[in-house]
Amino acid sequence: MSKPQEIVPVEKSDLVGIVAELFAEGYRLVQIGCTTLPEAYELTYSFDREYRFRNLRFAVTKGEEVPSISVIYPNAFLYENEIHDLFGVVITHIAVDYRGTLYRTAVGTPFSIDNVKLTEAPKQKAAVPEEKPSAVPGEQTG
Amino acid sequence: MAHRNIIPFGPQHPVLPEPIHFDLVTEDERIIDAIPSISYVHRGLERLIEKRDFLDFVHVADRICGLCSFMHSLGYCQAVEEIMGIEVPERALYLRSIWAELSRVHSHLFWLGVAADAFGFESLFMQALRLREPVLDIFEETTGARVILGVCKIGGVRRDIDDDSLKGIVIRLANLKAALEELGNVFINDYSVRHRLSGVGFISRDDAYALGCVGPMARASGLEIDMRKLGYAAYKYLDVEPAVETAGDCYARCLVRVREIFHSIDLVRQAAGKIPPGPIDVKVTGAPDGEYYSRVEQPRGEVIHYVKGNGAKFLQRFRVRVPTFSNIPAMIKVLKGAEVADVPNIILTLDPCISCTER
Numbered sequence: 001m002s003k004p005q006e007i008v009p010v011e012k013s014d015l016v017g018i019v020a021e022l023f024a025e026g027y028r029l030v031q032i033g034c035t036t037l038p039e040a041y042e043l044t045y046s047f048d049r050e051y052r053f054r055n056l057r058f059a060v061t062k063g064e065e066v067p068s069i070s071v072i073y074p075n076a077f078l079y080e081n082e083i084h085d086l087f088g089v090v091i092t093h094i095a096v097d098y099r100g101t102l103y104r105t106a107v108g109t110p111f112s113i114d115n116v117k118l119t120e121a122p123k124q125k126a127a128v129p130e131e132k133p134s135a136v137p138g139e140q141t142g
Numbered sequence: 143m144a145h146r147n148i149i150p151f152g153p154q155h156p157v158l159p160e161p162i163h164f165d166l167v168t169e170d171e172r173i174i175d176a177i178p179s180i181s182y183v184h185r186g187l188e189r190l191i192e193k194r195d196f197l198d199f200v201h202v203a204d205r206i207c208g209l210c211s212f213m214h215s216l217g218y219c220q221a222v223e224e225i226m227g228i229e230v231p232e233r234a235l236y237l238r239s240i241w242a243e244l245s246r247v248h249s250h251l252f253w254l255g256v257a258a259d260a261f262g263f264e265s266l267f268m269q270a271l272r273l274r275e276p277v278l279d280i281f282e283e284t285t286g287a288r289v290i291l292g293v294c295k296i297g298g299v300r301r302d303i304d305d306d307s308l309k310g311i312v313i314r315l316a317n318l319k320a321a322l323e324e325l326g327n328v329f330i331n332d333y334s335v336r337h338r339l340s341g342v343g344f345i346s347r348d349d350a351y352a353l354g355c356v357g358p359m360a361r362a363s364g365l366e367i368d369m370r371k372l373g374y375a376a377y378k379y380l381d382v383e384p385a386v387e388t389a390g391d392c393y394a395r396c397l398v399r400v401r402e403i404f405h406s407i408d409l410v411r412q413a414a415g416k417i418p419p420g421p422i423d424v425k426v427t428g429a430p431d432g433e434y435y436s437r438v439e440q441p442r443g444e445v446i447h448y449v450k451g452n453g454a455k456f457l458q459r460f461r462v463r464v465p466t467f468s469n470i471p472a473m474i475k476v477l478k479g480a481e482v483a484d485v486p487n488i489i490l491t492l493d494p495c496i497s498c499t500e501r
């Protein structure tokens with residue numbers, strides 16, 4: 001099995017500071033991903049340095065603003081525009097802001113909470129109560 | 143002061159097999175800015191995960207791209223296997239590496255041909271495509287398909303290659319190597335090729351790193367980034383030596399790909415010599431409950447497949463970050479300051495795969 005992957009929960013307000021530290025430590029931005037949750041969006045920023053894979057993660061609600069990191073990592077603008085166009089997450093101060101025209105999809109924000117129907121986790125089978133052992137081996141109860 | 147113009151490049155252009163558009167802001171013949179547009183053929187494949195169960199979805203992953211078909215199914219399967227704790231048999235790991243390296247050979251040969259076509263070397267284009275055929279023949283014989291291989295599955299692979307066939311493949315690749323050396327020599331030594339590519343489309347090591355370059359684009363600028371070093375599939379048992387150049391121009395990117403073709407053939411030889419006997423798959427029960435980022439070295443660079451499941455047979459999220467998407471910021475940087483006549487070569491030496499980008 002491959003190396004473990006680090007996913008660090010962070011506060012949105014700390015994002016830019018932590019990303020600046022990672023940049024100073026020589027990490028490269030690998031990707032910014034977004035996942036639709038039932039009532040929010042989960043943003044994951046992935047970094048790599050010498051094959052060490054680190055992810056920063058936080059959740060935002062619909063309409064909540066997220067600061068851009070494109071001032072630190074110039075290549076972030078593409079991921080941020082993608083997340084804006086597909087999920088509808090509002091990202092502020094993107095270095096190159098396409099204002100919704102990077103992805104020209106037939107359905108607006110196709111990956112947003114309004115459009116994605118998440119699968120429900122399978123229900124756990126109810127535990128079967130253990131039968132009480134009968135007092136005498138072989139004796140029928142009831 | 144020079145007059146400023148905007149020249150549209152693409153989405154339909156003779157050097158582009160697939161649609162991508164650039165607005166090139168020029169002053170006389172020099173480009174001062176480039177604004178890319180994608181999504182002409184965006185398919186939204188990631189959301190198909192809501193309608194296909196995780197076992198069937200391998201077929202969708204396989205079809206993200208024709209050139210990188212096997213790599214996508216491999217990346218997806220690895221992510222699911224990691225979440226579910228599936229131990230894939232060693233023989234299957236070796237077979238995966240063999241098909242992955244053959245995919246790299248055919249993809250790079252295809253690129254060399256298209257690049258030759260872009261700088262007007264028609265006969266070289268035809269030679270490259272002719273030499274790619276034997277690799278596709280091997281695919282057809284071993285998987286039953288030439289483009290979409292459909293041979294990877296969760297828990298292993300669908301087909302085995304017997305030892306005699308493996309020996310035959312190694313011999314055929316050794317014969318192909320001789321013809322490839324002749325082809326490679328043209329790309330490396332021909333005056334016209336060097337004249338068109340040397341010093342064009344330069345990107346420094348620092349810029350390549352800061353802009354998130356991956357694959358041959360990064361390695362041509364001196365960055366030794368190669369996900370095969372992570373040791374997935376059977377790479378942990380093979381001697382992987384990333385091809386690295388330092389010039390950072392179109393010619394260096396061409397050299398890296400030529401060298402990688404020979405290295406991939408060598409990796410197939412190594413794998414064929416070490417492959418152990420045994421089963422090629424394991425039975426899969428249950429459904430993925432967790433998440434994982436699988437990282438695989440495609441012909442164009444690092445590709446990431448993110449999979450998240452909650453124990454149901456339909457996954458919650460599937461995301462692909464393809465190498466072309468990661469290389470677009472560097473493409474913009476490289477285009478700034480270039481001559482208009484060099485744009486086709488610059489864009490092609492990045493080997494953009496729009497099929498992957500428009501997943």
